[in-house]
Amino acid sequence: MxxxxxxxxxxxxxxxxxxxxxxxxxxxxxxxxxxxxxxxxxxxxxxxxxxxxxxxxxxxxxxxxxxxxxxxxxxxxxxxxxxxxxxxxxxxxxxxxxxxxxxxxxxxxxxxxxxxxxxxxxxxxxxxxxxxxxxxxxxxxxxxxxxxxxxxxxxxxxxxxxxxxxxxxxxGDTLGDAYEYLIGQFASDSGKKAGEFYTPQPVSELMTKIVLYEKDSQKGFSVYDPTMGSGSLLLNVKKYSKEPGTIEYFGQELNTSTYNLARMNMILHGVDTVNQHLHNADTLDQDWPTEEPTNFDSVLMNPPYSAKWSAEKGFLDDPRFSMYGVLAPKSKADFAFLLHGYYHLKDTGVMAIVLPHGVLFRGNAEGKIRKTLLENGAIDTVIGLPANIFFNTSIPTTVIILKKQRDKKDVLFIDASKDFEKGKNQNLLKEEHIEKILDTYKKREDVDKYAHLAEYGEIEENDFNLNIPRYVDTFEEEEPINIVELGKEMLDLNQQIKEAEQSFLAMLDELQVTDGSKEIIEITKAVFSND
Structure with missing residues (x-):
């Protein structure tokens, strides 16, 4: 009902x-x-x-x-x-x-x-x-x-x-979910403009279940999204937590219209005002929050891909970026967003961020940042998603899972790029696809042509390049051709052709012909006879 x-x-x-x-x-x-x-x-x-x-x-x-x-x-x-x-x-x-x-x-x-x-x-x-x-x-x-x-x-x-x-x-959340439905429909109609305010629900579900793994019963769980859009990532924590009334939400959004949308979304989902901490400002330009609490149990992010930012030298003294010695390039702020979110993660927290695949292998400053993160054991898992599952881009994306104070520096690679249902406008991640990724993430074991747990030495040998095909071989060999069977099939086919020709010629003999068509029939018989 x-x-x-x-x-x-x-x-x-x-x-x-x-x-x-x-x-x-x-x-x-x-x-x-x-x-x-x-x-x-x-x-x-x-x-x-x-x-x-x-x-x-x-x-x-x-x-x-x-x-x-x-x-x-x-x-x-x-x-x-x-x-x-x-x-x-x-x-x-x-x-x-x-x-x-x-x-x-x-x-x-x-x-x-x-x-x-x-x-x-x-x-x-x-x-x-x-x-x-x-x-x-x-x-x-x-x-x-x-x-x-x-x-x-x-x-x-x-x-x-x-x-x-x-x-x-x-x-309950009936109206809030209906509001989310509307936002999703607007995103579908808006095309590329949708990326600024909406993360598709299946992707939100995947990321949320990862950061909540073994923490879904925690009271006072805090979640931070510094590029929150309409707040859908934040609100998914409420959906999958067993203590939804105690969650503390922290979010920042640059676009004022989208920020207002997130505020409405929070209220319609029944989030108590004392648990909402939302801010309208530029995440990279000025750090927030700077007053306690500043670190959170989870960080969820779907930032604008390869956006431009100032990358001014003064940011090298910013505690969010200073330990890496370089800044994300002006033309691609992907790592600036990642480092901002990681800075605000608790030592016991989990971060999930969606980014384009370029962050996995691009060199120069991005390569140096990636190397430092790997040396510190910060990157826990890399998940390759299918192409065309977002409204604002058709490119394949990756979800990167980051943690602090890990015992090991290994990285789990999951290639989920081929698991989707083709939709009219976008490809869809179904529940079975999400569960397969989650199960692999939890077990942290190799799965043939799907996942590989790479030790730090292997990553070092690859010069800290995290491009998924280097670690997960999805190549499928074609079945060898059986020459004998193929020869038999060709002989059978030739016999079928001859029988068909004979049947056709017999039909021509039975036809009643006129003077005008007699010549055509004779020519046709001659052609088949020559064959």
């Missing part, structure tokens, strides 16, 4: 985007739809809770709206109610600005965009937690329509579609 509800909710939410699809591309309309879904969630939650506080519990939003409006007219009741709402939710709304009231105004022909804009401002000004949360929802954009009236109508149409959904009435 729950699965049916989820699918219905997912599809209804996605269908709401139909109104905007003809007006703008996915990277734009995602802000409107996700913003409006979030506003409805906050509004509906406030109305239901108000009815509970007033001991008039109801599951009907219009009834809850009426109860809220009545309480608002009683000064004494209103003051007490707003105080409780602010304490419980950190925000309040005037009755005429709730999502339900605005939809009622739409059907009465009295809806004005300014009322919705005011509702956004009220939420944003209620608490630091909601500050600037709706700044990407431009209600007066020309993309919604050339005139104010058309802009008004576009938003009103989306709100009417969403109004029938009970977004606040779903238990």
């Amino acid at each position: 729950a699965t049916t509800i989820s699918k219905t909710l997912y599809q209804a939410l996605w269908n709401s985007a139909d109104i905007l699809r003809s007006k703008m591309d996915a990277s734009d309309y995602k802000s409107y739809l996700l913003g409006l879904v979030f506003y409805k969630y906050l509004s509906d939650k406030l109305l239901y809770h108000s009815a509970d506080l007033l001991e008039k519990t109801t599951t009907d939003l219009n009834e809850a709206q009426r109860i809220y409006e009545e309480a608002y007219t009683d000064d004494e009741l209103k003051e007490d109610l707003l105080e409780n709402l602010q304490y419980d939710f950190s925000y309040t709304l005037e009755p005429h600005l709730t999502f339900t009231a605005l939809v009622q105004a739409i059907y009465k022909g009295k809806f004005q965009l300014e009322d919705l804009a005011q509702g956004f401002r009220n939420i944003e000004q209620s608490s630091e937690m909601f500050e600037n949360l709706f700044e990407d929802v431009d209600l007066y954009s020309k993309k919604l329509g050339a005139t104010l009236q058309k802009q008004n109508q576009s938003i009103a149409d989306v709100m009417k579609e969403l109004a029938v959904l009970d977004v606040a009435g779903h238990a």
